[in-house]
Amino acid sequence: MRLGAVADDVTGACDLAGRVAEAGLPASVLLGTPAADDLPLFPSDGSGCAVVALKVRTAPVDAAVAASTEAARSLLSAGATLLYQKYCSTFDSTPTGNIGPIADALATEAANAAGRGGAVTIGTPATPGARRTQYQGVLFADGIPLAESPMRDHPLTPMRDSNVVRLLTPQTTAPVGLVRWEDVRRGAATIAAQVADGHTLVDALTEDDLDLVADAILRVAGERPVVAGGGAGVGTALARIAVGSATAHAAAALPRVPVTGRLILAGSASAATRRQIAAFGGERHVLDPRDLDRDPRAVLRLRDALAARDDRLAPVLIHASPDVATAQRELGAERAAALLESALSELAAFAVHELGFSHLLVAGGETSGAVTTRLGITRLQIGTQAAPGVPWAVATSVAADERRTIAVLLKSGNFGAAGLFTDAWEVAP
Template sequence: MSNYALGAVADDLSGACDLAAGLTEAGLATVVLLGLPDEAPRADAAVVAQKTRTAPVAVAVSDSADAVRWLLDAGSDWIYQKYCSTFDSTADGNIGRVADAMAAVIEEHSPSGCFLSSVGTPATPAVGRTQYQGYLFVGDRLLSESSMRDHPLTPMRDSDLVRVLGDQTDVPVGLVPWPSVRMGTEDLVTAIDVAAGHGARHVLVDAITDDDLDRIAAALVDGERRRTCLISGAAGLGTALGRLLAARLDERSAEPALPAVVGDRRLIVAGSASERTREQEAAFSGLVLRLDPRDLVAGGDAVGVLLGTLGEALEASADPVLVTATTDPADVRAAQTELGAERAAALLETALGTVAARAVDTLGVTRILVAGGETSGAVARALGLRSLHVASVVGPGLAWMVSDDTRHPIGVLFKPGNFGNADLYTRAWESEP
């Protein structure tokens, strides 16, 4: 088995790739795992990609605990819980309950136990996510005033993360405010210890800059005593942790030789309902083929018809084609009202996964850009992907990955819904593998 400086469990595939991109840039050779293999691949860090953000709580808890056990058996020095930088949660809320379960597994493996269950922050300044006085900001707006307020699966109506996380766990949640962070690592260590002394088991830490994240990472990793079982957060803190751990490695794993991706047929698959994904679609000048969940239950073969049109387009031109379920919020609500939110989402995930798999298997597509966390997982399952390696970083949280699990090697870019510039659908191909 291998030995990882960092083992992470991500709540969806696009988030796993987001973290892998940051860890790779930080200097850690990183593998993304879709499932738990018998043998641990050689790397400095491993990120297990799951589908737990919107899963039933019992499933999310069980799957996450299994992943932690596997990472510990593989020799992971530190365990990281990776969630979205907008703290995406369902009404039942999975972040807190998953953190409880992951910390419990780590504590079982720790001879001296843990001082705290988790410490972390969703702050990722590189993409405009900051936390101040426990409130999460998206750009210059509170989370509850951003487009996440009306997300169809995980609407975020409360910006107070101490309150949000507190509703998801039975143990106390504490806060380390920004003044303690900016004073330096020693003051931050003291503030974390004080929060624990007041009974907190999960501690959220304010962060506004990348320097803040580096201080948090140092406060948690430096010293003889481990202050927390679990470090938790978005890609920002995970990347800061990667920078610290990479600087301490005596010997780093060699980057794997990536298989060549041959061919010029490109596909974009979009299932995200985010505002940024809609902007990216509006800026795309190529062919757009649209799927509506109501068409998928109306009889006929909507997917087959779309694939016929897609095949003709790919034969005629090397330009990328966009297959999308993205639409305006009013139309999303209308489909959810008619079909039910869960059924509408499941229909689209299955259809988009089928389109991607058929495009690779029979239409010669070798590079796919996928928008949306749930859609990314559906596409990966349909393609049968098991592991991914970073080929090139496109931008904050975005990386082309390569897999040879399919009939021929393919390049994939799994994009969190709100990530990327408006022209991503056009510019991403400039750094394709």
């Protein structure tokens, strides 16, 4: 199996690649559609996983579809035997959201590559390792229906409905079906028999359920073009099957990165990230979008604070103000987010290329995308997970003619225990 995944953001790509690599399948993340010199993407003599990380989770639909289509074509031309659509395990609440349109586009690409029609998508956002489960079509986070969880008030995709079938249906003109948990437990053949045209969402509560779903995906793929998809859970189950086929290779160890500075940049306002910020006992600085809007020197003062630190081995935290709602009311959600992303990515570039920082921990999907773009990172070597779905990686940062090897941890806002900002460094490359 050569799994070619299109991820809607950078942290989701790392989540999938980290879990796949831990299952024993070699995995890498490419920031944006791979160029010719990024090839080969897959081992020539075995299985592997290549994940293209895009920044399309909340992008305009046309732009998201165009970028995802380009990425899928690149993966298929590089030898992918199965396409995977990686979307957020907390889904998307908006009727004009991108999950459905991207699924439609990837199904078209899978059909074109196979030279025949009838492509279907099969998947689930369920990722039990991240406490995301689906039952009777309802998505749960930490055992709570999504619409009753902190995701209810997400600033970009507020989840006011927990039923993923109802959420996906307005996003596509194709039929949306559901395989209920009782039928999942009857086995892969039963799941496969219920897959109809369009998009099929599947209940899953455990890793055993996901193994059955993965088995069903491969059964259907033997008869018609398939796009697998969902959170990282199904991708990990597919990796387990590939490793069990004895064609996978052990993941290579990451090179060591000498520690010359540790910086945490948190743009996420999620409940998990707020807990991590509260638990962090080191030096910290707060960024408020309103300050950035009215004072062009706000970022310069933070640059000076970083440069003046005597102990760069002790992590320092720069995080967004918790008063997100007020900033969004005053500036607009897009303006507030753009100001934060610009400031945090500028600080990352300054820390790495001016001060020589070697290790970055970045919290938030949009923030991670902005930071990796500013640092000129095009590929991540995936290594040890600091928490489920939160792997360390080694990358090359490029600025002008300078290239620096750095260690980066790109964390989805919702992932990680409260002590992550303190504990993650213990397993860093």
